[in-house]
Amino acid sequence: MLSNQQWTKELQDFHEELEAVNLGPLWASISAFNSVEPIAKPVPYLWKRELIDDKLDKAKTLLEVGVGSAERRAVFLINPGMKDLKPYGWGGTTQTLYAAVQAVNPGELAPPHRHTSAALRFVMKGRGGYGTVDGERITFEPGDYLITPDWSWHEHINEGEEPVIWMDCLDTPFIMAMNVSFTEFYPERRQPLTVPDDFSSRRYQGGMVRPVSDRQPKNIALGRYRWDLTKKALDGLSEFDPDPVEGYAVEYINPSTGRDADGRLGAWMQKLPPKFHGRAHRHVHTNVYHVYQGRGYTVMNGVRFDWSAGDFFAVPSWTWHEHVNLSDIQDAYLFSTNDIPMMEAFHFERQADYLENDGHQEVVDAFQPIMP
Ligand SMILES: [Fe+2]
Numbered sequence: 060m061l062s063n064q065q066w067t068k069e070l071q072d073f074h075e076e077l078e079a080v081n082l083g084p085l086w087a088s089i090s091a092f093n094s095v096e097p098i099a100k101p102v103p104y105l106w107k108r109e110l111i112d113d114k115l116d117k118a119k120t121l122l123e124v125g126v127g128s129a130e131r132r133a134v135f136l137i138n139p140g141m142k143d144l145k146p147y148g149w150g151g152t153t154q155t156l157y158a159a160v161q162a163v164n165p166g167e168l169a170p171p172h173r174h175t176s177a178a179l180r181f182v183m184k185g186r187g188g189y190g191t192v193d194g195e196r197i198t199f200e201p202g203d204y205l206i207t208p209d210w211s212w213h214e215h216i217n218e219g220e221e222p223v224i225w226m227d228c229l230d231t232p233f234i235m236a237m238n239v240s241f242t243e244f245y246p247e248r249r250q251p252l253t254v255p256d257d258f259s260s261r262r263y264q265g266g267m268v269r270p271v272s273d274r275q276p277k278n279i280a281l282g283r284y285r286w287d288l289t290k291k292a293l294d295g296l297s298e299f300d301p302d303p304v305e306g307y308a309v310e311y312i313n314p315s316t317g318r319d320a321d322g323r324l325g326a327w328m329q330k331l332p333p334k335f336h337g338r339a340h341r342h343v344h345t346n347v348y349h350v351y352q353g354r355g356y357t358v359m360n361g362v363r364f365d366w367s368a369g370d371f372f373a374v375p376s377w378t379w380h381e382h383v384n385l386s387d388i389q390d391a392y393l394f395s396t397n398d399i400p401m402m403e404a405f406h407f408e409r410q411a412d413y414l415e416n417d418g419h420q421e422v423v424d425a426f427q428p429i430m431p
């Protein structure tokens with residue numbers, strides 16, 4: 060809506076006259092279009108593990124995956140600032156990222172489909188699950204990071220004895236905003252396996268070397284990033300001083316190109332050593348964090364968000380934030396997804412360090428999360 064305060068009655072009437080015929084006066088709107096800084100619709104927010112577990116348990120009693128229209132059993136995280144975008148806030152956890160927690164029970168099969176949105180997964184708990192991505196069966200364990208780039212066929216199967224639960228992150232809000240969503244359903248219950256099981260992770264098990272044939276880059280050079288290897292990388296970094304903002308952090312890359320593992324979605328695993336108190340910064344790119352292990356808090360725009368293992372929180376664009384590990388003896392591990400590849404592709408990315416007060420925000424409030 061236009062603000063009419065500084066305009067004469069005649070001009071105010073003219074603004075209404077324009078609006079009535081679907082036209083607009085730039086002179087009255089220009090400061091909204093050209094904001095001095097980003098004005099994020101999403102707000103800093105945190106979802107507790109207990110709440111998500113409770114709702115996912117209820118969904119388990121109400122739905123069976125693969126039966127009827129229940130293609131997937133996932134509860135997604137809606138940012139309260141995005142709620143007015145229908146349906147369901149376009150799944151917006153931030154402006155660009157959709158995050159969810161998905162459960163597949165023993166014996167269930169979430170059938171194959173593919174879509175324009177890119178998807179990544181972080182395995183939270185449960186063994187015995189696997190996915191098939193473009194003809195490759197990919198097994199996984201807790202702590203693993205998995206990719207399903209856009210338009211790749213994928214299905215999820217649980218042949219174990221316990222529920223398998225993971226975090227999904229897709230670029231759905233971005234895809235919806237761009238009006239480019241396509242989805243296709245595989246005509247059979249399963250897609251055919253076209254390469255040996257765990258083909259990509261077996262080809263890349265050596266670490267920082269690549270098969271010579273991958274000099275021609277592949278979209279899915281590696282489908283699974285094992286937790287033990289990620290942890291080893293963080294252990295190596297931990298032999299040196301931590302970064303004052305991030306602690307110790309690594310990003311998942313496509314080993315055939317050196318670029319992000321997915322073309323549009325980025326992901327990190329970050330370790331905060333005991334008593335770590337990071338300095339604050341802010342950036343245009345947004346994050347959805349999942350607390351894999353540990354206990355601490357993040358200050359976002361002066362509000363303290365306490366977290367523990369299993370929680371999720373959203374960092375919107377241009378939000379001051381700093382991370383703290385509350386433990387004296389244990390490391391905290393934060394998995395996070397981001398939209399850095401999108402922001403960089405459009406030359407949007409910017410970053411600023413918080414320079415006052417030795418890099419620490421004044422804490423003026425504490426966030427009260429919704430509990431079950
Ligand atoms: Fe999917």
Ligand SMILES: [Fe+2]
Pocket residue numbers: 340341342380
């Ligand atoms: Fe950050």
